[in-house]
Amino acid sequence: xxxxxxxxxxxxxxxxxxxxxxxxxxxxxxxxxxxxxxxxxxxxxxxxxxxxxxxxxxxxxxxxxxxxxxxxxxxxxxxxxxxxxxxxxxxxxxxxxxxxxxxxxxxxxxxxxxxxxxxxxxxxxxxxxxxxxxxxxxxxxxxxxxxxxxxxxxxxxxxxxxxxxxxxxxxxxxxxxxxxxxxxxxxxxxxxxxxxxxx
Numbered sequence: 001x002x003x004x005x006x007x008x009x010x011x012x013x014x015x016x017x018x019x020x021x022x023x024x025x026x027x028x029x030x031x032x033x034x035x036x037x038x039x040x041x042x043x044x045x046x047x048x049x050x051x052x053x054x055x056x057x058x059x060x061x062x063x064x065x066x067x068x069x070x071x072x073x074x075x076x077x078x079x080x081x082x083x084x085x086x087x088x089x090x091x092x093x094x095x096x097x098x099x100x101x102x103x104x105x106x107x108x109x110x111x112x113x114x115x116x117x118x119x120x121x122x123x124x125x126x127x128x129x130x131x132x133x134x135x136x137x138x139x140x141x142x143x144x145x146x147x148x149x150x151x152x153x154x155x156x157x158x159x160x161x162x163x164x165x166x167x168x169x170x171x172x173x174x175x176x177x178x179x180x181x182x183x184x185x186x187x188x189x190x191x192x193x194x195x196x197x198x199x
Contacts, residue, residue, distance in 0.1 A: 023138035023175040030131050037131050039184050041098040041124055044076050045091050048083040052106040052116075052165070059083030061154055061162050062102050065170055066120075069177050070100060075185045077194050092125035099123050102173075106165065108142075114168035115139040120176045136176040140168040147171075 030037070046066040051059025063081035070076045078100070082088050091099050105117040117137035123130050144151070144167035151166040185191045 023172060024134060024136045024179060026133075026135040027179045028130075028133045029181055030129075033131060033181055037098075037124065037183075038181070039186050041122070041131060042075070042077050042183050042185065042190060043095050044070065044078045044098045044100045044122070045096050046070065046078055046081040046100045046102070047087050047091060048102045048104060049087050050085045050103070051083050052104040052169075056083060057158050057162050058104075058106065058165055058169075061158055061165065062104055062118075062169055062173065064154070064157075065173050066100060066102055066177060069173060070180065071194075071197060073177065074180050075183050075194065076100075076180075077185075077190065077197060079197060097125050098131065099125065104169075105137075106168075108164065109139065112142055113139045114142050114165055116165075116168045116172045118172055118176055120173075122180070132179075132181055134176045134179045136172055138168070138172055138175070140171050142167065144171075 046063045048059040048062040048066070052062065060081075060083050063083045067078045067081040070078045080096070082091065087099060087101060099122070101121045101123070103119045103121075107115045109115055115137075116139070118135070120134045120136075121130055122132040142164040147167050147170055150170060151163060154166050155163045185194055
């Protein structure tokens with residue numbers, strides 16, 4: 001794994017204390033998050049734009065990983081995902097309150113590792129303002145027994161061509177999305193919707 005020890009990390013709000021080497025290079029959160037977005041920017045769409053290496057299947061992989069990870073590890077309600085050259089014009093349609101956009105880079109190395117990077121950004125649908133942003137990068141072996149089951153699941157779902165990218169994509173997004181803020185579901189309708197999502 002490639003770390004970024006000694007690099008400057010600019011944090012707008014005091015949300016992150018890095019120690020040692022980490023794949024996360026930068027995290028920014030609006031200082032008014034608790035007052036403005038914590039209970040209002042809940043329903044998201046996960047979008048990968050543009051797709052890694054111009055491959056739509058990798059774009060779908062990244063969006064699916066982000067959607068499921070944000071649903072499992074934060075109280076966001078991410079019921080949709082998309083991928084393409086740009087954020088879809090209808091991304092903020094319906095009840096969607098925010099866009100979780102991933103802008104990735106990928107490269108395969110001769111040593112059997114996949115090198116990946118991402119700028120992840122959460123923006124409000126209401127005014128397009130960036131609420132949170134993180135930048136991360138690293139490299140992981142293409143074959144990783146710790147995520148073998150997950151790799152098989154995504155390969156079955158999206159095709160075997162994405163197999164070499166699953167481990168690195170998952171590990172990178174896990175590091176980046178672990179820095180997402182913690183929203184609060186306060187209305188009964190929100191809590192019920194989250195439970196029914198079941199991802």
